[in-house]
Structures are given as C-alpha cells and as structure tokens.
Amino acid sequence: MPDVETLGRILEQRGQSQLLRFYDQLDQAAQVSLLEQIAAIDWENVDDLIHRYVLDRRQVALPASIDPPEIVPARPEDDEQKKRLQEARQRGRELLVEGKVAAFTVAGGQGTRLGYEGPKGCLEATPVAHKPLFQVFAEQIMAASRRAGKTVPWYIMTSSVNDVPTRAFFRRHKFFGLDEKDVFFLVQGTMPVFSLDGKLLLSKPGELAVSPDGHGGSLLALRNSGALDDMRDRGIDFISYFQVDNPLVRCVDPLFLGLHALQDAQMSAKAVPKRDPMEKLGNFCLDDGKVTVIEYSDLPDELAEATTDDGHLKFSAGSIAIHILSRSFVEKLTVEGKCDLPYHRAIKKVPCVNESGKTVKPDKPNAVKLEMFIFDAMPLADRCVILETDRSEEFSPIKNAAGDDSLMTSLHDQVRRAAEWLEAAGVTIPRDADGQVAAALEISPLYADSAEELAGKVDPDMTIASGQSVYLGSRGQTGGLR
Secondary structure, X not given: OXXXXXXXXXXXXXXXXXXXXXXXXXXXXXXXXXXXXXXXXXXXXXXXXXXHHHHXXXXXXXXXXXXXXXXXXXXXXXXXXXXXXXXXXXXXHHHHHOOOEEEEEEOOOEXXXXXXXXXHHHOEOOOOOOOEHHHHHHHHHHHHHHHHOOXXXXXXXXXXXXXXXXXXXXXXXXXXXXXXXXXXXXXXXXXXXXXXXXXXXXXXXXXXXXXXXXXXXXXXXHHHOOHHHHHHHHOOOEEEEEEOOXXXXXXXXXXXXXXXXXXXXXXXXXXXXXXXXXXXXXXXXXXXXXXXXEOOOOOOHHHHOOEOOOOOXXXXXXXXXXXXXXXXXXXXXXXXXXXXXOOEEEEEOOOEEOOOOOEEOOOOOOEEEEEOOHHHHHHXXXXXXXXXXXXXXXXXXXXXXXXXXXXXXXXXXXXXXXXXXXXXXXXXXXXXXXXXXXOEEEEOOOOOOOHHHHHOOOOOOOOOOOOXXXXXXXXXXXXXXX
C-alpha cells in the first residue's frame, strides 16, 4: 500500500494537496484505492501538461504556409491512374492472403447522445435485419478472411465505462461467428481532469476525475495492452483503423492497403470532398511538405472558402477517421510506453467534489480535459497516402440523435447504397415520385461487400415491390420482412 505521508509530501510540493482533503473520512478500502490512484500518476508528465495545456491558454498557432496535399482520386482520370489503382488493389489482396493485415476499431464511446444506453457498437443500426454495429463489422471481417483464406484478426478498443458490457455482448452473440481467439479487446487510457487553475479534480471524495485520452490514445493502448506484441507474433504489418460509428465503412479495403504498401507509407488516410467550406470535418493540408490535419474550427474562413481556378475548394479534402497504420510506425511512436502526440485542451462542464465533499454538477464550464487525436500522427510519418473516397459509398456516421449524421440519415444512406448496387447489377428498384427508394434494402457483407461482387451473384430479374423489405444474406434473399 502506498504511504499516505510520502504521497502527502509529494502533493504538497506540487500544490495538489486537495486530493487528500477527504482521506480521513474514507473507509480503508477507499483510502487504499485513492492512494493507488495518486501513486500511479506520472507527476513530472502531469506538471508539464498543466503548464503547457492548462495554464497556457494561447490559441494553437497555424503553420506559416499551408498548401493542399496530393490526393489519390477515387476514380482514375487516365490510363496511368487506372493502372496504378489496379496494381494497388492487387497488392492489397496479396497482403490479405499473406495474413499481414489486422482490423482495428475504436469503440470506447457510449450511445448516450443517441438516446441509447450502452456501448455505441451494440446499437442496432441496419435497416432490415437491425444488426448492431459490431455485427456489421464482424461480417465484413469474416468475408475478407474467407476471401483471402487467411484470418484478419480484429482488435477492439473499449473504455473503462463500456469494456465489461462490450465483452459480454460479444460472448452473448458468440462473437458473431468469428473465432474468439482472433478478437482482441483493449481498454483506452484515461487522463486526469484539471480545474481551470491547474488543480486535479475529484469526482468523488475517494476518486480522481478522469476522462478518455482521445482516439490518439488508441496508439498507446495498442502498446500497453500487448496488442502490438500479438500483431508481431501473428506477422501483422498493417493496421486498418476505423471508428465504431460508421456502418458504411470498408473495414478492410484492398485498394487502400495496396496504395499504402506500394508507397512504403507509415500512415495513410481516406478523405471525402467537403460538402461546403464550413463542414465540420478536419482539413487535410501540407505544412512544410508534411501532411497534417487542421480542425474545421481552426482553419481561417478565408482559407476554408478559398477556391482554385476551376472553382473547386482549395482545401476540399475532409478527414473521416479511416486510416492505415504500419505496425512498425505505431511501435516507433509508443517507445517505452509514451506517445509522441500532442494534447488538445477542451473546456467542459465536469461534475466534481466541492470543498464540503459533495459531488456537484456545474452550470458552466469548470474543467480542462486533455486528449490526443489520431491524425496528429500524420506529420510524424515520412510518407502518407491520402485516398479520396466516395462519401455515398463509405461514410455515413451515427453521431447525433436527430438531424445530420444521425441513425435516420445513416439508415437512409445504407438503403440508398444497396439500391445503387442492385441497380448496377440490373435489378429494378421501386422509387417514389421524388426518386427516393421505395423499399427497405439491406445487403449482408457475407453476401457481397461491393457492387462488383454483388453483380456476380444477384439475379437481375429479381422482383422488389414498393414497400417491401428485402435482405440479401449469406444464404441469399429473404423478402417480405417488416
């Protein structure tokens, strides 16, 4: 058990004695727990963070010169590009056959903002079969493994809040047909929460206030959990990273993998053309030849609205949090269990203990949360590839309870994409007077996970009636579902 007198002296030296203010009021178990929490803090690092990110409130300085980066187009514009994309797709398929690829899902969030109590990955998110997000990804990973004849292992980052229910959910659903040994759970790290004047806060008299360390913390979680060691033992060289809230994502994309590998890149990203200058997506930019992402809130309006000679946005490439990372690059960034990413500060309302020991909910922002962002690793890479992708094919996140980027808009987009795939295969799709799809459609990745694969399987003479629900699963069509 850590010594309370020794820790008390450390806290007094650093002006953090408030952490032991209620120590004598705690029972023995709570005392031990609090002391262990305090003893685990890297105080030299925390002191540095307080001075750099909490007390220093200067705005993030923008680079002196910002240019648009090179973007690989979603569709080839000439024969040379077509050949390049064909070679990349073939190389990506070879990597999968060689067993060099893993999938990595960041899934630490809860569904609270969506009105769902539980891990966001457990949310039912498909239009006909009502599959949870985790099942959507599991079926894609299973399909990719079957196609390659080699297992694509799946690494899932949870949080301290949702780790237990997430693991229980997978057990209850028998890992959605995947082999349990090929699904690796790891828990996201946390950071202390600070008052505006740099004091560590308590959420309860015997408990430090903490918050997740951001999606950039996923790199450190890979190291600390042993996931990187597991990948190395399996011969994994490439990590396909995506977040849990996007059911249209391609979990394992041979084209993206191949482009990354052929360019000998350390970190690559997918981008979509922004819908408008102020869309809330990070902006891919070049800073002194290095690819970086500038958040939409940090990019000046004159740059956000700048256009090229042909009238297109100069900074049009929006970040959608889909990446390929080389395992060796993640290992380099997390040597000795530390991560070479900067922190970002956010001023939030955080429930905390007041001077009388009561937990209160503030009515205005009272605390600083620090988190790392995954895209901040890109300037640390020697080479990056940015692949433009079609938003309608690969990006429809579920972030809000209503409006844009909600479950409703994602369901609509899933049906629209399924309809487009079916129409490309020659199937007639019923539409209303406004041209909207007039049926509920869903295609399991185990049946087809691309328009090209679907075209080789589906009967173009199949009939879909207005108002019908149609599900194409691993065993073919199920119609008439409600």
